[in-house]
Amino acid sequence: MDHRNLPPAPAPNYHPEAILGNLTLEQKQHSVNILAFNIAHHAGSRVFGHDVAKGLKLTEAWVRPLTMGVRDDLIDASPSAPSEQLGINSKKALRGHTVCEILVEEGMMNVHGGLAGACAVLLLDIATFSSLFTLSLVAGVSAWGLSTAMNITWHAAARQGTQLRFVSTTLSHGGRVSAARCEVYDAKTAKLLISAVHTIAPLKTSSNSSVKPPGFSQSKL
Template sequence: MADPLAIIRALPRAPAPNDDPTTIRGNVSLEHKELCQRILYFHVANYPGSTVFSNQLMNDLKIVEVNSRRMKVGEDDASGGILQGETIFEIEVTKGMLNTHGTLAGGCAFHILDFCTFSALFTLALENNDASTGVSTGINLSWHSPATLGTVLRIVSTSVNMSDRSATSRAEVYDKKTNKLLISAVHHVMPLKSYKSKGSSNTKSKAKL
């Protein structure tokens, strides 16, 4: 029987700061933590000569926790609850991430949250032994407070739903030191049930792995 996760297992191992899955907290298996690192590496494209957009910025994005849990809809829910994926990332705001006002640039926040919100769906897919991919159809961001130089962002992403027709995830971005909410986001995705790889970490695709 074909391995549904073979395409992800074939991806290269991630370099630092995502090269050791034992440092990741959470209740998913060590293998799935390591596969999440490989998926991040694929999108960061941290290889010599990479021309992927904002490559240097995303190199510093670190996975710190990966979870899956069931959420009951109500007290009478006998199904065991809805399975959710959760990921937590951290990254420090550096000079190259600031706008002219000295705060985290909107485009930079959008780029980081594009992947972080998708990561919760990757986690849910892995827990379902699935390597489904998808394309973004909409991302909505709300800013609650600015992030300044040196702020360590703690990005908590959670899957909301995943079906053959649609998938949604959300995220909240906090100041790690103060726990102050900085940004919230909702990401809508159109799932695709297959992904064709050319066997290279710099494979170009219109879809996310």
Template sequence: MTLNSLSGLPDVNSSSMAKRIYGNVSDEEKRLCARILAHFIGTPNTSYGADIGEKIKLTRIDVYPRAPNVPETHDPSYVTMDKSDSSLQGTVTSRSQASLDLEARTVCEITVTKEMCNIHGVLHGGCAMYMMDPCSVCALVALGVAIGTDGSGVSQTMFTQWHRPAPEGAELSIIATTVATNGYIRSSRCEIRDRKTNVLYVSCIHSIVNVASKWGKGQGHNSTNGPVRSKL
């Protein structure tokens, strides 16, 4: 994947951004993941909730071997690319063995502020789901960046559980881990935890569908367009 070939992505403070993101991937990959996250969040002038989304900070990206004896389902609906390198509707661009052997984990952080709370002074359930949407996809995108495929898509389902309320002022870690990545339906697990105490507040399983890619030739994207826009 030619990371510098993407255009139309927000220009974040790349050099300092990569230094603030921990993990075992390259600075170039960290910068790209941060730009894609910013693309999905948008700005207050263009996107719902972006005034809160802009406060989410990507702080860690790791890609590592999948734990042994954890099989990943082989999706029979997978269709390969044709010889012209053009992807078909509803398919992924490649079926790299790496997508079966590796998984990605990302961590984002944000502090609960008053505008994120309900009348009881705790994190609003809708706000929690809004934040988990791009943060959960962040892990899928990170794995895609690492192995050279498009990890983005549009939301299909988000099964969410609220475990306990997160009060105003709580410092949150939003932790996402890839679950299934080898078909055109991908999923990740996401948890909102207290950064200081590790208390679990909210968790979800988020499934997305990778529709006809808009990233450039051989990468599932067209270099004149941005990534597939998620339903945020």
């Protein structure tokens, strides 16, 4: 399945023009469509975790040059941008950066009144993948793959009613391994709640199918 053929994302991701970032409107639309695909957000869905993950909203999507902290200038991520600026066929590396938000609701809690660990892992999986696919839309390198590890640290509990802010940044993309990190904050207080690094073994695909996902029934995990 080609991501360009995915249906438009439903609520809460049906206004891509409201997403902050330097991607084109078309790229933002593709990003939310892919997010909805991974959550399996469609009528009658029985995919694991859909009932809680469907509330995850993409609020920011950026692509920036990776310059080891020296500079952090934005790039033009449009299809007409010079390939040298995007890092394509050059030595310039790029990173994807996304922000997603979701409200902690009753069905996401454990018996101790905090966000359940399994629920957090599911949301982290999707959030880290969002930054990788955002980068793939610009760089043209496949983000699809199989999870190999996720290293998670819980810093504080997230209680019911907390608005979670997932800030994800790519670490590596393509090659032998792809990876992204994510920090989860209380959006109201800026308190760090969870941090994680997710590593993925890329699927072997031909160069002309760099952004084509596997069949709908195949899990990314």
